[in-house]
Amino acid sequence: MGRSPCCSKEGLNKGAWTAREDDILRDYITLHGEGRWRNIPKKAGLMRCGKSCRLRWLNYLRPDIKRGNISPDEEELIIRLHKLLGNRWSLIAGRLPGRTDNEIKNYWNTNLVKRVQHNQHTTNISANSSPNNHQRVFKTKAINCSKVFRNLDSHSHHKIQHFKTNPDAATVVPMDDHNNNKTIESDHTYSNSDNNSSDFMVDLINLEDFSFSDLLTSDFSDLSASNSDHHHQQHLVFTEEMLQDNFWTADIHDHSASDLNSFP
DNA sequence: AATTGATGCAACCGCTCATTA
C-alpha cells in the first residue's frame, strides 16, 4: 500500500527557514498548539510542508530547547545511552532535557563517533581475551524486532533469538511467532567481520540482571527540576561511579539492578 | 585574495507505526 505524499509539494518553499517564516509558525503554534501538522501550513499561511513545520518547531523553535554547548557530562551520557540503545536518537534525546534527536544525531556523527570507534577498538582488544560468557545485544534495523541477542557460548554457528521490549512489564521478552508462543530463532553464521560491523550495536550485558525499560521509562524529571534550581548547572542522571570508563563496559554482573535503579 | 577541501548542521526523504473511518 503506497502512501500519498504528506502535501502537494508544488509551490512550496524548501531549504532554510527565514526569520519571517519562523515567526509565523511560532505565533501560530503559540496560539493554537502543536499537532495537526498537515493543516498548519495552510492555516498559518506558510508555503511549507506540514512535516517541515513539525521539524522546524521540534528542532529549532520550541521554547524549551537548549542549543549548542553540549557539556562533557551530556556527552558522556550520550555515549552511554548510545551503547545501550544504538541509533535510537529520539530515545536518547528523551533522556537529555532540551536536546533534540536531530541535534544529538548530528553531534554523534560529527564529534563522538570517531572517538567511540577509537575507544571501541581498544576495548575489543581486551574484550577478546575475556573468557566470560555474555549475551551481546544487537540493534537491528527491524522495527518489531528491536533487539537480537547473540549467545556467545557457541563458536562459529549461532542461534539468533529475537526479542522485543515489553511496554507493560519492565522486561525484555522473547518475540513470539505470531502468538504461537514460539520464540523466533534463525540460523546465522557469523564471520569475523561481523564484529566490526557498525550496523550492530554490541554491548556486554547479561539480560538476567538488567532491565532496559527501567532506563527507558525513567522520565528524569528530577534532572529538569535540579536544572531549574541551579542556574546553568548540569545535574546528570548518573553517579560518579557510572561515569568511570569501566562502569558500562564491565561485566554487568558487577553492577546489580539496583545500581541502575539508582538513576534519579 | 582566490581556490579547494573538510566539517557541521539544518532540512529533506522515505520508511514504519498508530490511529481512525
Place this chain on the structure above:
DNA sequence: GTAATGAGCGGTTGCATCAAT
C-alpha cells in the same frame, strides 16, 4: 479486517562556514 491518514523516526543530503594551501 482493511485502507487511508497523521505522526514520528532515522538516514541522508546539501548548503554555509571555516581552515588550509
